[in-house]
Amino acid sequence: MDRKRVSGPDKTVVPLLESAATALPTVFDPDRRKDERTPEQLRPMFMKTGAVRQANGSAYLETGRLKVTCGVYGPRQTSRSKMSTRGTLNCEFKFAPFSCAKRRSYLKDNQEREYSLTLQQALSPAVRLDLLPKSTVDVYVQVLECDGSTSALAAAITCASLALADAGIEMLDIVAACSAGFIGSRTFLDADGEEEGQQTGSLLLSYMPSLNEVTHIIQSGEVSSNATVKALEICVDACSVINTVMQKSLVTSIE
Amino acid sequence: MQIDPPAHTPGAPAAAAATFSLDPETFKKVHPAEYHRRFLSQNVRSDGRPLDKFRKALVNVGSITTAHGSAMVRLGHTTVVCGIKAEVAEPRPATPKEGYLIPNVDLPALCSPLFRPGPPGELAQTVSEYINRLVNSSKVLNLEDLCIASGAAVWALHADIVCLNYEGNILDAALIALMAALRNLRLPTATYHESESTVHATEHRPIALVLDHFPVAATFGTFDGHHILYDPTDEEEPLLGSQITIVVDGEEGMCGLLKPGGAAMTREVLERCTRAARDRCADVSAAIDLALAAQRID
Numbered sequence: 191m192d193r194k195r196v197s198g199p200d201k202t203v204v205p206l207l208e209s210a211a212t213a214l215p216t217v218f219d220p221d222r223r224k225d226e227r228t229p230e231q232l233r234p235m236f237m238k239t240g241a242v243r244q245a246n247g248s249a250y251l252e253t254g255r256l257k258v259t260c261g262v263y264g265p266r267q268t269s270r271s272k273m274s275t276r277g278t279l280n281c282e283f284k285f286a287p288f289s290c291a292k293r294r295s296y297l298k299d300n301q302e303r304e305y306s307l308t309l310q311q312a313l314s315p316a317v318r319l320d321l322l323p324k325s326t327v328d329v330y331v332q333v334l335e336c337d338g339s340t341s342a343l344a345a346a347i348t349c350a351s352l353a354l355a356d357a358g359i360e361m362l363d364i365v366a367a368c369s370a371g372f373i374g375s376r377t378f379l380d381a382d383g384e385e386e387g388q389q390t391g392s393l394l395l396s397y398m399p400s401l402n403e404v405t406h407i408i409q410s411g412e413v414s415s416n417a418t419v420k421a422l423e424i425c426v427d428a429c430s431v432i433n434t435v436m437q438k439s440l441v442t443s444i445e
Numbered sequence: 446m447q448i449d450p451p452a453h454t455p456g457a458p459a460a461a462a463a464t465f466s467l468d469p470e471t472f473k474k475v476h477p478a479e480y481h482r483r484f485l486s487q488n489v490r491s492d493g494r495p496l497d498k499f500r501k502a503l504v505n506v507g508s509i510t511t512a513h514g515s516a517m518v519r520l521g522h523t524t525v526v527c528g529i530k531a532e533v534a535e536p537r538p539a540t541p542k543e544g545y546l547i548p549n550v551d552l553p554a555l556c557s558p559l560f561r562p563g564p565p566g567e568l569a570q571t572v573s574e575y576i577n578r579l580v581n582s583s584k585v586l587n588l589e590d591l592c593i594a595s596g597a598a599v600w601a602l603h604a605d606i607v608c609l610n611y612e613g614n615i616l617d618a619a620l621i622a623l624m625a626a627l628r629n630l631r632l633p634t635a636t637y638h639e640s641e642s643t644v645h646a647t648e649h650r651p652i653a654l655v656l657d658h659f660p661v662a663a664t665f666g667t668f669d670g671h672h673i674l675y676d677p678t679d680e681e682e683p684l685l686g687s688q689i690t691i692v693v694d695g696e697e698g699m700c701g702l703l704k705p706g707g708a709a710m711t712r713e714v715l716e717r718c719t720r721a722a723r724d725r726c727a728d729v730s731a732a733i734d735l736a737l738a739a740q741r742i743d
Binding site for chain 2: 194195196197198199201202203204205206207208241242243244245255257259260261263282284286287288289290291293296328330331332334335336
């Protein structure tokens with residue numbers, strides 16, 4: 191039991207939805223999305239730097255109903271007195287307790303642990319850690335509202351990279367990330383929560399748009415190799431679109 | 446080209462070298478108390494406020510759709526988000542009709558370099574515990590309104606208050622956010638099926654809660670004994686001799702008073718702070734009313 195927080199009853203459950211029992215399951219068609227997007231269209235995106243006053247760098251990102259905020263602290267001295275010629279990038283990914291359909295606990299679960307690791311793997315190739323010996327850069331990401339978990343991770347990577355740029359930490363390029371979903375042989379970009387429930391697989395691409403290099407790919411689900419290649423292509427194009435939004439918000443922050 | 450002669454007399458360079466000067470940012474870091482004292486002697490604070498002025502409370506409700514009720518509150522740069530999730534739980538055997546209201550304040554490492562990742566620190570724990578005691582003992586809402594089926598199922602309201610940007614006075618901000626989110630909260634109509642012992646809820650959320658009280662906290666700090674600082678910031682907080690939080694409910698009521706040790710305080714100061722807290726209460730409830738009205742128009 192967690193004694194450091196106000197604890198309620200031992201077990202709480204989400205009530206069953208009345209309409210869910212009666213409604214027929216509808217099959218999702220990427221050509222007819224609820225918000226009238228085309229399969230290769232992202233949700234509209236808003237980004238802003240300087241969301242946390244005391245952080246060295248910070249950013250806020252909103253796309254559709256998805257809301258992510260990120261704070262970067264450092265470079266600061268590594269707490270363990272271990273000598274290393276390279277800096278470390280410490281990433282923590284957290285869902286706010288109220289951000290998902292079911293309430294999340296404060297304790298880190300396996301998904302958050304996996305996402306923290308992905309975040310670190312996607313960002314560290316871009317950061318000049320060789321210039322930061324004996325130092326740590328802490329990247330904290332908090333998801334305030336989640337609408338599709340893979341797209342939340344993509345948004346977190348984009349947001350964190352923007353915050354790193356805001357902190358003035360030297361990077362080779364900013365990292366833009368984008369997710370794609372598969373349903374049968376069809377591919378579609380940026381699945382929201384409802385679409386994610388129906389997809390048979392997903393792909394997440396982290397990409398440095400100016401250098402034209404990939405930092406991280408993760409794909410799950412059974413799909414043909416052709417579909418994967420096609421998904422990579424449309425993700426690369428989408429990352430370039432995200433890049434222009436990132437550049438614009440960075441320019442606004444300087445003006 | 447003619448070079449201008451130096452403006453000072455020959456004796457001046459030696460004098461300039463003898464006076465030691467620091468730029469304001471360095472001075473603030475080296476002598477924080479003296480830095481603030483210089484401002485206060487001019488009756489102004491380092492953020493430009495007069496001593497007896499609260500930061501304006503900016504409230505926004507209903508922005509988190511995954512929560513049953515939500516609010517975002519800003520006091521200066523201090524930003525907190527409260528999201529309330531309603532889930533179903535078994536009631537306590539002693540109180541078969543009463544639901545639960547479980548407030549928790551989280552100060553993640555994201556919001557300030559003062560906090561570390563991991564389990565909640567001392568500040569987060571005390572604020573959570575105080576707010577929990579406050580709302581549950583002053584009967585902000587009738588917990589029996591949260592009953593679905595007596596002895597079998599009740600609503601448990603998890604009110605999680607997350608700080609996104611820390612600039613001091615978390616208690617005031619957290620309580621405003623909690624109260625605004627409670628007013629924004631809409632519960633679905635729920636029915637208990639005894640045969641399967643399950644609870645079914647509608648997707649539509651029509652039920653608003655009746656709030657019997659409306660506590661608003663106002664925090665004050667004393668600096669050097671005679672300066673009273675309203676709504677202290679994170680820079681001022683560590684320098685204060687004592688802090689006092691007064692929680693009032695409208696024109697008459699008083700819900701709580703918290704003075705966690707520190708320097709002694711006279712009765713006059715206490716009375717002055719209580720009056721100021723009443724004014725603050727009116728301003729805050731007006732701000733919340735405005736936010737709720739704005740949301741209804743949307």
